[in-house]
Amino acid sequence: MASLGIPRNTIEILKKYNFNIQKKFGQNFLIDTSVLDRIIRAAEITGEDLCLEIGPGIGTMTQYLAETAREVVAVEIDKNLIPILEETLSDYGNVTVIQDDILKVDLNRIVEQRNGGKPIKVVANLPYYITTPIIMGLFEKQVPVKSITVMVQKEVAERMQAGPGTKNYGALSLAVQYYAEPEVVANVPPNCFIPRPGVGSAVIRLTRHEKPTVQVEDEHKMFSVIRASFGQRRKTLVNSLTNSPELGISRECVAEALEEMGLPAMVRGEALTLEQFAELSNRI
Numbered sequence: 001m002a003s004l005g006i007p008r009n010t011i012e013i014l015k016k017y018n019f020n021i022q023k024k025f026g027q028n029f030l031i032d033t034s035v036l037d038r039i040i041r042a043a044e045i046t047g048e049d050l051c052l053e054i055g056p057g058i059g060t061m062t063q064y065l066a067e068t069a070r071e072v073v074a075v076e077i078d079k080n081l082i083p084i085l086e087e088t089l090s091d092y093g094n095v096t097v098i099q100d101d102i103l104k105v106d107l108n109r110i111v112e113q114r115n116g117g118k119p120i121k122v123v124a125n126l127p128y129y130i131t132t133p134i135i136m137g138l139f140e141k142q143v144p145v146k147s148i149t150v151m152v153q154k155e156v157a158e159r160m161q162a163g164p165g166t167k168n169y170g171a172l173s174l175a176v177q178y179y180a181e182p183e184v185v186a187n188v189p190p191n192c193f194i195p196r197p198g199v200g201s202a203v204i205r206l207t208r209h210e211k212p213t214v215q216v217e218d219e220h221k222m223f224s225v226i227r228a229s230f231g232q233r234r235k236t237l238v239n240s241l242t243n244s245p246e247l248g249i250s251r252e253c254v255a256e257a258l259e260e261m262g263l264p265a266m267v268r269g270e271a272l273t274l275e276q277f278a279e280l281s282n283r284i
């Protein structure tokens, strides 16, 4: 099967199946072999790996993954892509395509059955409309993953990687960095896709921390504190946390915790590191 990373081959297969591109599923097919090579290299896939691909589309990246991984499981929501994938992946005996919504698939069971519960690598050119639920779902459901190498909207990649005091820093940065080490590995312009998306894209690799990097007594509480702190970005931390019905804490309690931590009374959430959010939530 000829490489689908070459635009002519992608156009041919879409025409052959009279395929209607579904905007509602975030379908933008990758047509750049150098970007595909870079994703595979960044994901550091070896012949030992079970690789999960989310949204294989017409199978462009799946072909690359099948060449490098021991086994590939690809989950695609769009029924109309299944006959296409049967053709484009017919040369590979190590690929299983599951037609389903990734948010509904029991990934822990797949990892248990096919990889003996050992961590897998996730690679995807994600549908942008559900990037955050997909990534946070993998972390929060404790799916054993070594790394997640994904194409996302450029702005989302910047938010995931941002540090304290920058304009992109927020709840997503802290949530991602709590679980993993993010690294943007490539910026990808719209002309690398059919059809062209209206936004720039970036490939980001999230390498799961082997051990937690911060000590937190109640994860749920820490994330409530983080959400409340960034819900009203312009307010001081004392005001944001005191106004949060979810937390139900007094102004004195927040002020005392900040003082004990040596932070100024007027500090805003955007100035705090993950370690400081963990400490603050342990104290209040």
Ligand code: SAM
Binding pocket: 025, 026, 027, 028, 029, 030, 054, 055, 056, 057, 058, 059, 060, 061, 075, 076, 077, 078, 081, 100, 101, 102, 103, 124, 125, 126, 127, 128, 130
């Ligand atoms: N991997 C292909 C590529 O790089 O050319 C396609 C990428 S396209 C941006 C996103 C893919 O995810 C589409 O094939 C779309 O149908 C699929 N998709 C969208 N929502 C999904 C979901 N909830 N579960 C599984 N696949 C989904």
